[in-house]
Structures are given as C-alpha cells and as structure tokens.
Amino acid sequence: MKFFIDTANLAQIKEAQDLGILDGVTTNPSLMAKEGITGHDNILKHYIKICNLVDGDVSAEVISTDFEGMVREGDALAELHDQIVIKLPMTKDGIKACKYFSDRDIKTNVTLVFSAGQALLAAKAGATYVSPFIGRLDDISTDGMHLIAEIRHIYDNYNFETEILAASVRHTMHIIDCAKIGADVMTGPLSAIEGLLKHPLTDIGLAKFLADYNKGN
Ligand code: E4P
Numbered sequence: 292m293k294f295f296i297d298t299a300n301l302a303q304i305k306e307a308q309d310l311g312i313l314d315g316v317t318t319n320p321s322l323m324a325k326e327g328i329t330g331h332d333n334i335l336k337h338y339i340k341i342c343n344l345v346d347g348d349v350s351a352e353v354i355s356t357d358f359e360g361m362v363r364e365g366d367a368l369a370e371l372h373d374q375i376v377i378k379l380p381m382t383k384d385g386i387k388a389c390k391y392f393s394d395r396d397i398k399t400n401v402t403l404v405f406s407a408g409q410a411l412l413a414a415k416a417g418a419t420y421v422s423p424f425i426g427r428l429d430d431i432s433t434d435g436m437h438l439i440a441e442i443r444h445i446y447d448n449y450n451f452e453t454e455i456l457a458a459s460v461r462h463t464m465h466i467i468d469c470a471k472i473g474a475d476v477m478t479g480p481l482s483a484i485e486g487l488l489k490h491p492l493t494d495i496g497l498a499k500f501l502a503d504y505n506k507g508n
Contacts, residue, residue, distance in 0.1 A: 292469065292470050292474060292475065292476065292477060293314035293347075293454075293477075294312050294476075294477060294484060295313075295314060295316055295317050295347075295350075295456070295477065295478035296313060296315075296316055296317075296478065296479070296480070296481060296484065297316075297317045297318075297458065297460070297478040297479055297480060298316070298318070298322055298480060298481070299318045299322040299323045299325070299326045299328060299337060299341070300325075300326055301326075301340060301341070301344065303480075303481045304316055304344050304345060305344055306481060307484060308344055308345050308346075310484075312484070313345055313346075313347065314346075314347045314348075314476070315345065315347035315348040315349060315350075315374075315376075315476075315478075316341050316345055316347070316348075316349045316350070317350040317378070317400070317456070317458065317478040318338075318341070318349070318350060318351065318352065318378075319352050320352060320354065323337065335368075335371060338368070338371055338372065338375065339371060339372055342371075342372040342374045342375065345374070346374075347374065348374055348375075348376045348398065348420075349372070349374045349375055349376065350375075350376045350377075350378040350400045350402075350420075351368045351371070351375050351376070351377065351378060352378035352379075352380075352402065353365055353368070353377065353378065353379060353388075356380070356382065356384065357384055358387045358388055358391075361384060361385065361388035362388055362391055362392075365377040365388060365391075365392055369397045375398075376398040376400050376419060376420065377392055377397060377398065377399050377400070378399075378400040378401075378402050378422075379400070379401055379402065380401075380402060380403050381402065381403045381404050381409045381412075381413065385401060386413065386416045387416075389401055389413065389416040389417065389418050390416040390417060393416060393417030393418065393419070394417070398419040398420075399418050399419050399420070400418070400419065400421075400422055400456060401413035401416070401418045401420070401421050401422065402458070403422070403424065404421055404423045404424065405423065405424060405427070405428060405438070406438070407438065407441040407442055410423060410438075410441075410445065410446075410453075410455075411445055413453060414446060414449075414451040414452075414453040417453075418453045419453065420453065420454050420455075420456040420476065421442065421453050421454070421455060421456060422456045422457075422458040422478075423435070423438050423439060423442060423455070423456075423457060423458065424458050424459035425439065425457055425459050425460060425461075425465055425469075426459035426460060426461040427459045428459075429461075435459070435465075436465075436469070436472065439455060439457055439468075439469060439472050439474050440472050442455050443455060443472055443473050443474070454475035454476055455473075455474045455475050455476070456474070456475065456476040456477070456478060457469040457474040457476065457477040457478070458477075458478050460478060460479030460480075461480075461483065462479075462483050463483050463486030463487055465477070466479060466483055466484070466486075466487060
C-alpha cells in the first residue's frame with residue numbers, strides 16, 4: 292500500500308519523507324488555507340516546494356467547477372511539475388475533465404467520492420486515483436470502510452487500473468483497515484502514520500534491554 296500524507300505543511304511533509312516511507316502528498320484548498328497559503332501565485336509556488344521535497348505524486352486541486360475552467364487550470368498545473376496529479380471534483384464536469392486528462396496521459400485524482408457508483412464512473416473516465424472519503428462518511432454515522440470494500444470488489448471484477456486512494460483517513464486504525472481490504476493508497480495526517488510505530492510492549496521491551504545492557508557496564 293502506498294502512503295501519501297494529507298497536508299500542505301512543509302515540515303510535516305519533510306518529516307514523513309525523512310522516515311523513508313512516503314509515496315506522495317495530497318492537498319486541497321482547505322489544507323492550503325490552514326497553512327496560510329492564499330492567492331493563486333502563492334499556491335502554485337507552494338505546490339512546487341512540495342514537489343521538490345518528495346519523490347512521488349502530488350495532488351493539486353482545481354478550483355473551477357466548469358469543464359473548460361478545469362481543463363485550463365489542470366493544463367497549467369500539469370505544466371508546473373511532472374509530479375503534479377490533477378485533482379478534480381466528482382461532478383459531471385469533473386468526470387469529463389478526467390477523461391480529457393487521461394486521454395492525454397496526465398494523471399488525475401477524482402476527489403469527494405462517497406459512493407460506489409461515483410467510483411465506477413471515475414474508473415470509466417480513466418482516473419489514475421479515486422478518493423473515497425472514509426472519515427467524512429464515519430462523521431455522518433455511515434461505514435466509510437464499507438465503501439472501500441465495495442470499490443475494491445467492483446474494480447477487481449473488471450480489472451480497472453484506477454487506484455483506490457483511501458482519503459479522509461483520521462487515525463491509525465483507518466490505515467490498518469484499509470490495508471486489510473486492499474486499498475492501493477491511503478492519505479492521512481502524520482499523526483495517523485506515526486501511530487503505526489507505537490506499541491507499549493516495544494517501549495517496555497526496549498527499556499528492559501537497555502537496563503540489562505547497562506547492568507554489565
Ligand atoms: C483528500 O484528498 C482530502 O484532502 C482529505 O483526505 C480530506 O480529509 P478530511 O475529511 O479529514 O478533511
């Protein structure tokens with residue numbers, strides 16, 4: 292399973308990259324705003340900084356909601372850096388734009404996916420990634436993980452190449468459950484990734500090893 296980090300925070304991206312397990316980055320307009328990155332030019336410059344920090348794919352979201360606007364914006368984003376993936380909303384125009392970019396071998400990420408039907412359409416349009424939002428489904432008392440399983444089943448039935456990018460991951464158990472189901476990628480915060488490191492028996496065991504070593508020294 293690929294690990295993407297879901298943030299526009301450069302320090303956190305660098306920390307995950309330095310851990311040696313990072314495969315890419317996802318951003319969205321809210322994550323950019325959270326870091327105080329506003330204004331068209333600043334946002335574009337920030338994407339370049341992110342691309343220069345990591346080796347893998349970096350999702351950059353369009354703001355336009357109409358097909359022509361998405362194509363214009365996406366073409367410009369794709370020119371920025373070869374690691375950029377065009378993130379498109381799951382709408383009629385978004386699906387048309389996804390087809391436009393996939394026909395031109397430009398990578399896409401169809402975002403704001405909340406149903407198996409939406410994921411099926413994204414795959415038909417040739418999306419590189421589809422982003423079902425687990426946490427936001429959980430927020431409304433729906434089983435986000437069930438959606439990942441449904442999409443896995445459908446994609447496997449037809450050998451769709453679109454990768455399931457489990458998004459809106461909020462905690463460590465989400466990552467483990469996604470891995471069990473077979474999501475291709477997960478994107479989550481650094482805290483959820485670092486949670487995978489932790490087990491109290493590891494800490495206790497290490498403390499005991501060090502104490503026993505020190506007895507002889
Ligand atoms: C996905 O690409 C989105 O950026 C993200 O995962 C949304 O997560 P949230 O629901 O925690 O805002």
